[in-house]
Structures are given as C-alpha cells and as structure tokens.
Amino acid sequence: MLPINLLPSHYGDKDKKRNAIIGMVVLVAAAAIIMFYFYNEQVKLYNAAVEEKTTAENFKTKFDAQVTAINKVKAKIADTETKQTFVESAQKYNDSWPAAFDMIRNLTSPDVLLKNMAFTDTSHKTISMAVFAGSEDIMYRWWKQLKTHNDIFESVRFDFKGRPYDPEAATAGGAGGSAGMLSGPGMAGGKGPGSSGGPAAPMMSAPGGSYGMPGSSGGGASGGDPVGPAEIEGRPGVNFNVTLVLRQPMDNGAAAPAWTGSGAPAAAAPGGFPGGGPAALSAPGGRGKGD
C-alpha cells in the first residue's frame, strides 16, 4: 500500500526551524568552546614559556654575577699583567737573539767562514750573511746542505760572482793582477781592484760601509757586500753573500718590547745607531791582489 502524504508542504517547518536554531546555537557554542579550549592550551604554553624565561633569567643573573667577578679579577690584575707581560716578552726577545744565531751557527758548514751575520728586516725573518769559502765547490755543497732544511728556511739564496767573459780584462792583464777568468782575485766583486791593481778594497772595514745597523730597521744590511774571489790570511777562496728567509721568524716576528709607561708595552726600540756601527770587519775579506 502506497502511503500518501496529504499534509501541506509547510507542515512541520516550525519544528524544523526550532531544531535548526538549536543546532546552530549548539554549533556556535561548540565553536566557542573549541576555541576556548585552544586558547586555554595556549595560555598553558604561555605560562610555561614565562616560567622558562624566568628560570633562564635567574640563571643569567647568576651568570652575570660570575662575569662581573671575573672582570673584577681581571681588572685588578690588568696592570700587573701588562707589566709582567712586558718583562716576559723582553726576556723572550733577549733570549731569541742567541738562539737564532746559535741555530745558524749549527747549520753552518765548518768549511766556510762567516764574516758577518744579521737580521735585515724588522720582522726578523731574513738573515743576511757575508761568507768566505775556500772554493766555489765548498760554497755549492753548503748551499745544497742548507737547501735540505726546508723545515727551517723558506728560501736560501746565495749571491756570488759569476763567470763573465771580459775580453779587455783578459787581454790587458793589467797592473792589477791576474786577469784570467776566475783565476785571479782581481775579478772581485766587479768593483774590486782587479784591473786597477792597488791595495785591498776596504770591503767591510770603513765606517759607514756596507754593513751597518740602520736605525730601527733591525740589523745591518749586508746585501751589498762585494762578492768574488778573495783571500783570507793567505788562503784563497771566494766571498759570497747568503740570504736566508726563515719559515718561523725570530720570536715570531715580534718587535723589540719597550715599556712606554702608557700601561701597555709597546713595540719600539727605535734605537739603533746610524749605519756603520759594526762595520769594521777586520777580516781581510775581498782583498784584490794586484800582482
């Protein structure tokens, strides 16, 4: 049997509307409750964060107190520490000189004669030496030996007299000694007395000569020492210059400590006397023989 609804279409709308209103009110309330729940959760998170921050701030206060205490100790000792640092660096600097020269001495062939030796730069990295050796072969062997110490030296440079062909000198012979290539000391250093003869050129003996302590530049520059055949105490040989660049500068390249009284040690020592100080090399280096 087929059921037939004979009621009008608007029959029951009132109930539906009421139910819908109730449903919607419930919906709105539910939305509010849900949001309030989330809000409440957020408040809890917030309170936890505040607590976390408060804890961190309490720790920070204690931390700051420790920092203050440390700074106080440091401030109290700062003056003394500066003075002590100066004395320690001065001691170290003073001791680094003999240590550096001792090291070079230990690497020097017993067959060569060091005529002078000094640091030639302010960072104490480059050592220049004027050297005499009995022969070029000895020089060559020493060079090879130094070259093996690449843990100590960045570079090892030798400056010595080459073997040019000079027809004039070869034919003239001159009053100035043997003109033969390499054979005679007359070839010394190009400006030596080779062809002009005469007495020994005062290679390193004159005050103000090539070897001096140039003020604060640190050590004498010996780069200009004449090179070439020479004779020392009747023993023939060759003069040459050596430039050693250290991998590790003396005293780590520190400048001479000086107490300026400003509360901090300063690198200073502007001293040094104008060139020519130690010049005098009594060794008869580089003497050219006229005959």
Place this chain on the structure above:
Amino acid sequence: MNKLTFVHIIIIGIVVAAIVAGAMYWFMLKPKKEDTDSTLAAAASTRDNGGTQEKINQKIKELHDTEKKAAETEAKWNVNVVKYMPQFPYTDKTNALDLYFAPEVGRTSKGKMYGFRDIPTVWGEWVTDWYKKEEKYGVVRDPSTVFPIPQFDTDPNKLPATLANHLTFPSDGKTWPVRLTCKSLDDALEHLKRFNKSMVGHGMPVINNVALSGHSPDLIMSYDLALYVIPRSGPPVQEPMINGGTGAAAGPGGPPSMPMMGAPSSMGAPGGKAGRAD
C-alpha cells in the same frame, strides 16, 4: 523570523559560528600565541647569553682559572719586580721637590750615597761596570761604546710626569749602541744570554738589532740596549709653590750629562733652575 527558512538559519548559524571562532582566534588565541613565541624567544636568547646552569658552571670554572692565573701573574711579577726593578725612595705622597734633593736613593759600589738627581750618573756608571765585569767572559766593550744618560729635568715638578709609570734609560725612545769584541761566537752568545740573568736591579734590559761581524778571536758584536724601569710606586706629588716653567722652557734639562763645573748636573744646568712662584 517566520520568513527565515531552514536554510537561512543554517547559513546564519554557520556564519555566526565562524565569526565567533574567528574573533576568538584573532583577539585571544593569536595574541597569546605571539606572546608565547616572543617569551620563548626571549628565554632562548637569555639561555644563549648565559642563562643555563651549564654556562654558569663554565663561568665558575673560568673565575677559578682567572683567580689562579691572577695569583700566578702576581707571584711572577713579584719575583721580576724584585729582580729587575730598582726601589726608589718615594711614594705617591712624596713631594717632588723633596724627592729631587732630599732622599738618598742608595749607595754606589764605591760606598758613596747618592740622591735621586744622581741617578743618571749612577746608572751610567753601573752599566759601564757591568760591561767591565763581562771582560772576564771574553767580551770586551769597544772604547767608543759609552752609556750617556741625560740629566733629569731640573724642574722638580716634571718628576711626577717622568715617573708616572716608566723611566727609560738612556731616555724615552732612545737606546745605547753597543759594540763589543768577543773572543768567540760562544762568548758572544753567552754574553747575550746573561742580560736576563745578571743585568738586574736597574730596569728590564732589552737588546735589539744584534749583528755579528769578523771572526774569532776578534769577533765584533753590536746591538742596541735600553733599560726600562717600571716604578713600584705611583708618581710623587707636585710642589705647588715652585714654578720651574720659566727655567725649564729655556732648555729642558740642560745639556745631557755634562757636569758643569764638576758638579753632577743638579741645579746649575742652564734653563733648568727652579723658578719661584712669587
């Protein structure tokens, strides 16, 4: 109301629910979330800047280390100050005029008492004597090597500035050029090593520009030398009743270490005499 249909009510209900939810999110939840985030960020920042127990512990250790290091530094300095620095007879309450003339600083090796103004002479002689003693170690000072020291400024009121916290010999920014003849390289190197050990009580010696030339037994060694005195006390106080300005201006300190008429510097130097305040 009667005109509202079921669908209208549903739509209105959903819209109202959305508005309520949105408003609560916008005005309550979101601000609180932002507060939470900023509070957490602040807490993290505070932690990063030391707000943790671990970092406090580190600082406690650092404090102990610093205190220990400070004590060690103090102890080392106490040794070095006694070893290298002379004891001058003044404090930060001593009158500059009295210091210049009155107190006896000490006794020379010849037994003579000397005053503050004699310090350049005494120091110069002491350094010369030190080198004389080096001769027994095979190191001979070249006759051209001398140790001049300029006189102190004859205006006593300049002393506080001079002694503020340093005194340099031969003088500020200057060094003595030294040239020696050594019997051997060993002697030369040992000589250099003795500066820290035996050149004591007259300031910290510093050598520089060491160079060697020649060969044994006439090895020439040269270097620059300076002595740096760090006074143990604060500077003396100025004497307000004297005015050395006029005199000092004419020639600060007068000629260096040239004793006029045999007198050791003191008051006779030109331009150095103390003026009068009135």
